[in-house]
Amino acid sequence: MIYKNILSSLLSFLFISTFFIQPVQANKTDIVIGMADGLTVPFALAAGLSGAVQSNAIVITAGIAEIVAGSIAMGLGGYLAGKTEQEHFQSELNREYEEVENIPEKEKEEVKLIFSQYGINERTQNIIVDELSNDKHKWVDFMMKYELGLEEPDVNRAMNSAATIGISYIVGGLIPLSAYFFTRTPFQGLLISALLTVICLFLFGYFKSKVTGQPPLKGAMKVTLIGVTAAAAAFLVAKAFNSVL
Amino acid sequence: MIYKNILSSLLSFLFISTFFIQPVQANKTDIVIGMADGLTVPFALAAGLSGAVQSNAIVITAGIAEIVAGSIAMGLGGYLAGKTEQEHFQSELNREYEEVENIPEKEKEEVKLIFSQYGINERTQNIIVDELSNDKHKWVDFMMKYELGLEEPDVNRAMNSAATIGISYIVGGLIPLSAYFFTRTPFQGLLISALLTVICLFLFGYFKSKVTGQPPLKGAMKVTLIGVTAAAAAFLVAKAFNSVL
Numbered sequence: 001m002i003y004k005n006i007l008s009s010l011l012s013f014l015f016i017s018t019f020f021i022q023p024v025q026a027n028k029t030d031i032v033i034g035m036a037d038g039l040t041v042p043f044a045l046a047a048g049l050s051g052a053v054q055s056n057a058i059v060i061t062a063g064i065a066e067i068v069a070g071s072i073a074m075g076l077g078g079y080l081a082g083k084t085e086q087e088h089f090q091s092e093l094n095r096e097y098e099e100v101e102n103i104p105e106k107e108k109e110e111v112k113l114i115f116s117q118y119g120i121n122e123r124t125q126n127i128i129v130d131e132l133s134n135d136k137h138k139w140v141d142f143m144m145k146y147e148l149g150l151e152e153p154d155v156n157r158a159m160n161s162a163a164t165i166g167i168s169y170i171v172g173g174l175i176p177l178s179a180y181f182f183t184r185t186p187f188q189g190l191l192i193s194a195l196l197t198v199i200c201l202f203l204f205g206y207f208k209s210k211v212t213g214q215p216p217l218k219g220a221m222k223v224t225l226i227g228v229t230a231a232a233a234a235f236l237v238a239k240a241f242n243s244v245l
Numbered sequence: 246m247i248y249k250n251i252l253s254s255l256l257s258f259l260f261i262s263t264f265f266i267q268p269v270q271a272n273k274t275d276i277v278i279g280m281a282d283g284l285t286v287p288f289a290l291a292a293g294l295s296g297a298v299q300s301n302a303i304v305i306t307a308g309i310a311e312i313v314a315g316s317i318a319m320g321l322g323g324y325l326a327g328k329t330e331q332e333h334f335q336s337e338l339n340r341e342y343e344e345v346e347n348i349p350e351k352e353k354e355e356v357k358l359i360f361s362q363y364g365i366n367e368r369t370q371n372i373i374v375d376e377l378s379n380d381k382h383k384w385v386d387f388m389m390k391y392e393l394g395l396e397e398p399d400v401n402r403a404m405n406s407a408a409t410i411g412i413s414y415i416v417g418g419l420i421p422l423s424a425y426f427f428t429r430t431p432f433q434g435l436l437i438s439a440l441l442t443v444i445c446l447f448l449f450g451y452f453k454s455k456v457t458g459q460p461p462l463k464g465a466m467k468v469t470l471i472g473v474t475a476a477a478a479a480f481l482v483a484k485a486f487n488s489v490l
Binding site for chain 1: 282285286289290292293294298302303305306307311313314315317318322325329362363364365366369372373376377379380383384386387391394458459464467470471474475478479480482483486487490
């Protein structure tokens with residue numbers, strides 16, 4: 001079948017892509033997050049269409065379109081969000097430098113306010129402010145982190161992260177779709193896709209929780225629950241819609 | 246046409262939903278973010294399928310399935326992420342209380358370390374530690390915020406936010422799809438959908454940037470760029486795929 005050829009070229013492409021992103025340091029966390037997310041919506045979309053159309057080709061075409069759209073929205077979105085975050089940090093940094101330069105007394109009051117919240121008395125507040133204001137750079141660093149809660153974003157990391165999540169989303173999304181390449185009807189495809197995806201959702205949910213520091217078993221069940229609920233709802237709604245269209 | 250009836254019932258449903266979520270305080274930011282995101286992938290998916298299938302009904306069914314799947318993944322995902330975040334905060338809080346109780350000297354060193362980074366001398370560090378450790382609750386609050394960078398998550402807000410983003414995603418997603426209800430062929434649908442969606446992407450991108458404090462015109466162009474790129478890529482890939490399937 002021609003499907004098999006397409007699938008194997010796709011997998012080769014992805015295999016090569018993995019080498020391509022390796023030198024720019026793909027983060028394990030991003031791979032797991034991208035794959036776990038990639039499984040969810042393409043699986044649910046394919047499941048939804050399986051209840052409504054008669055041809056695997058349509059399910060596959062829609063699934064591929066979703067994977068392309070989703071990975072670009074995620075990858076490009078992440079890249080642009082990273083740039084926005086850096087611009088925001090830079091403009092706040094400039095503003096703090098200006099304020100420390102032009103209205104130091106107001107900035108000193110802001111430092112004292114932070115410490116008064118924790119029961120530090122006025123005398124000590126004044127000592128802290130005096131020492132902190134000796135070094136303008138450290139003072140601004142302090143204000144950025146403790147007044148504004150901002151840390152300098154690592155833009156290269158953010159872009160890498162976006163690219164890795166995007167590519168992992170593609171790999172994750174091809175797992176539920178692969179079932180439709182090897183079966184004859186959407187119904188058969190759905191059965192195998194559901195079996196395959198539930199196992200993968202559980203495994204990726206497990207590792208996703210492990211790398212993000214959550215209880216892994218509970219996390220695995222959460223990720224599986226989201227995927228299954230989304231797929232069941234998409235199936236029912238698409239079936240209902242299709243019967244009236 | 247029956248499409249029009251379906252669309253008007255859907256819009257009535259959403260209109261009523263809006264009242265339903267109003268009492269639980271829907272945040273304007275969440276509405277704008279959900280709608281801006283909702284426009285992107287459903288638009289791109291519908292565009293992708295328009296290049297590959299001959300029937301508006303298939304485009305609509307796939308679009309509806311994606312909107313259902315995407316909004317549930319987003320809403321339920323946001324809800325569960327909110328709960329996870331709260332559990333994480335609570336377990337870190339308990340750990341800090343235990344540490345302050347059982348290894349206060351080590352915790353005092355950690356406080357001093359924070360201040361030494363900003364050029365505060367040892368004498369002052371000791372004064373701060375002495376005052377801070379007078380009140381255990383304030384000490385723990387300080388460690389949570391300044392050592393761990395954690396703030397108590399507002400779970401109700403997180404859940405509300407997830408629900409609002411999910412529902413707004415549905416409303417946003419129906420905008421590009423609506424064009425396929427009123428046209429005869431996917432190609433006509435695509436033209437009107439693209440026109441309608443580009444205008445909406447720009448508008449929602451503008452308001453999204455405004456409510457998140459970014460330069461609105463630049464933000465509007467970014468959101469539009471993501472949507473158009475995703476749609477163009479989905480269109481080309483789905484067309485290429487469909488020609489070999």
